[in-house]
Amino acid sequence: MQKLDVCGLSCPMPVIKVKEAIDAGKLPIQVTVDAGAPVDNISRLAENQGFSVTKSPVEPGIWLLEIE
Amino acid sequence: MDYKVIFSGLVVGALAVTLTALGNPPNMGYCIACFLRDIAGSLGLHRAAAVQYIRPEITGLGIGAFLISLKNREFRARGGANPLMRFVLGFAIMVGALAFLGCPLRLVLRLGGGDINAITGLIGFIAGIWVGIIAIKGGFNPGRAQSQSKGTGYIYPIFLVAIFVALMVRPDFLFFSEAGPGSMTAPILAALAAGLAIGIMAQRSRLCMVGGIRDIILIRDPHLLWGFVAIFAVTLGGNLILGEFNLGFSDQIAHSAHLWNFLGMVVVGFGAILAGGCPLRQLVMAGEGDTDATVTVIGMIVGAAFVHNFGLAGVPGVGLPSAGQIAVVLCLAALAFIGFGHRFGAKSSSALKEVA
Numbered sequence: 167m168q169k170l171d172v173c174g175l176s177c178p179m180p181v182i183k184v185k186e187a188i189d190a191g192k193l194p195i196q197v198t199v200d201a202g203a204p205v206d207n208i209s210r211l212a213e214n215q216g217f218s219v220t221k222s223p224v225e226p227g228i229w230l231l232e233i234e
Numbered sequence: 235m236d237y238k239v240i241f242s243g244l245v246v247g248a249l250a251v252t253l254t255a256l257g258n259p260p261n262m263g264y265c266i267a268c269f270l271r272d273i274a275g276s277l278g279l280h281r282a283a284a285v286q287y288i289r290p291e292i293t294g295l296g297i298g299a300f301l302i303s304l305k306n307r308e309f310r311a312r313g314g315a316n317p318l319m320r321f322v323l324g325f326a327i328m329v330g331a332l333a334f335l336g337c338p339l340r341l342v343l344r345l346g347g348g349d350i351n352a353i354t355g356l357i358g359f360i361a362g363i364w365v366g367i368i369a370i371k372g373g374f375n376p377g378r379a380q381s382q383s384k385g386t387g388y389i390y391p392i393f394l395v396a397i398f399v400a401l402m403v404r405p406d407f408l409f410f411s412e413a414g415p416g417s418m419t420a421p422i423l424a425a426l427a428a429g430l431a432i433g434i435m436a437q438r439s440r441l442c443m444v445g446g447i448r449d450i451i452l453i454r455d456p457h458l459l460w461g462f463v464a465i466f467a468v469t470l471g472g473n474l475i476l477g478e479f480n481l482g483f484s485d486q487i488a489h490s491a492h493l494w495n496f497l498g499m500v501v502v503g504f505g506a507i508l509a510g511g512c513p514l515r516q517l518v519m520a521g522e523g524d525t526d527a528t529v530t531v532i533g534m535i536v537g538a539a540f541v542h543n544f545g546l547a548g549v550p551g552v553g554l555p556s557a558g559q560i561a562v563v564l565c566l567a568a569l570a571f572i573g574f575g576h577r578f579g580a581k582s583s584s585a586l587k588e589v590a
Contacts, residue, residue, distance in 0.1 A: 173378070173379075174315060174378035174379035175315075175375075175378055175379075176315060176509070177442075177510040177511060178370065178449070178452060178453075179370075179375060181453060182452070182453075185453060201312075201519075201522070201524070202308045202437075202522070203442075206440055207440075207449075207455075210236075210455060210457060211455065226310055227309060227310025227523070228310070
C-alpha cells in the first residue's frame with residue numbers, strides 16, 4: 167500500500183493531495199493526517215467517490231486513513 | 235449526509251440573533267473581525283472610542299474549541315508553516331473586513347438582516363476565493379507545520395482567559411466605549427456561554443465560511459456551504475420574527491461604497507483562502523493548538539489597531555476614507571505577491587511516497 171503524509175499542511179492542501187492520488191489511480195492508499203478538518207474532508211471526498219475509508223487514531227491529533 | 239454543519243449553522247445564526255436582542259449591535263450579534271477590533275481597542279492598541287470592549291464571545295469561542303478538541307483527542311500543538319506570512323494574511327484580512335465592516339460571518343448576518351450593501355460584499359468574497367483557488371492551483375503552498383511542545387498550544391487559551399479576567403476586573407488601563415458599537419453589549423455570561431457553544435459546534439462541524447464556497451469550486455463538494463446557508467436562513471427568519479429585518483441600503487451599520495465593499499471582501503476571501511480558513515475558523519484552529527492560526531489571529535488584532543490608528547475603516551453611512559481605499563489596494567497587491575509570487579514556502583510537489 168502506498169503512503170501519503172499530509173500532516174502539517176493547511177486546508178485545502180490535504181484534500182487536494184488525496185484527490186491527486188485518487189485521480190492518479192494510486193489506491194489503496196494509507197494517509198497520515200494531523201487535524202480533524204482534513205480527516206473529515208478526505209473521508210467525505212473518498213466516500214463520495216465510492217471508496218471505503220477506515221479511520222484509526224494513532225495518538226492525540228494524528229489519524230491513519232486507509233482508502234481503498 | 236452529515237447534518238452537523240447544518241445544525242451548527244442554525245445554532246450560530248440563532249445565537250447571533252439572540253445576542254443582538256440581548257444588546258449586541260444590529261447585525262453584529264457575532265462578528266469575528268468586529269470583536270477582535272473591539273478587543274484591540276479595549277487593550278489600548280487603538281483609540282477609536284466607539285469600538286473598545288473585551289468581547290467575551292471571543293474568549294468563549296476559543297475556549298470552547300480548546301476544551302472539545304482536548305476531550306476528543308484532537309488537540310495538538312503544531313505550527314511553523316510560514317508564521318510571518320500568516321501574520322501578513324491576518325493583517326490584510328482585517329483591513330479588508332473593516333473596509334466592508336464585517337467578517338464573512340457578519341456578511342451573512344447582514345444579508346439575513348436585509349442589508350443590501352452586503353450583496354456586493356458577497357460577490358467580492360466569492361471573487362476573492364476564486365482568485366485564491368487559482369493561486370493554489372498555480373502552486374501556492376504555505377508549507378508544512380511541525381509538532382510543537384504541548385504548552386505552546388496552551389498560550390492562546392491562556393491569553394483568552396487572561397483578557398476575560400481583565401474584563402471582570404476592569405482595571406483602569408483598559409478602555410471601554412461609552413457610546414457607539416463598543417458600548418452595545420450582551421450580558422457578559424450570556425456572551426461567554428454563546429461563544430462557548432459556537433466554539434464547540436464550529437470545532438465539531440468544521441464550519442468555515444470560505445471553506446463552503448472553496449469546496450464547491452475546487453472539489454464540487456457542497457457540504458460546508460450548507461452551514462453558510464443555515465446561518466442565513468435562521469438569521470433571516472429570526473430577524474423577521476423579532477421585527478429586526480430592515481431591507482435597504484441605508485440605516486445599517488454599513489456603507490454604500492459598493493466598489494469598496496466589493497474589494498474589501500475580495501481581500502478577505504483571497505486572504506482567508508491563502509490562510510486556510512475564514513476568521514471564525516482561524517479562531518477555532520488556534521484553540522485546537524494550531525499556533526500558525528494563532529499568529530493569523532494576532533495579525534488580525536494588530537491589523538485592527540492599524541486600521542483605526544490610521545483611519546482606514548469604513549464609516550457607516552458615509553463610505554471608505556481615501557486612506558482606507560489605498561490600504562485595500564495595497565493589501566490586494568500583498569496578497570497577489572504572496573499567492574502568485576512563490577517567494578514564500580515550497581512549491582507544490584507530490585507528497586506521494588512509495589513504501590520501501
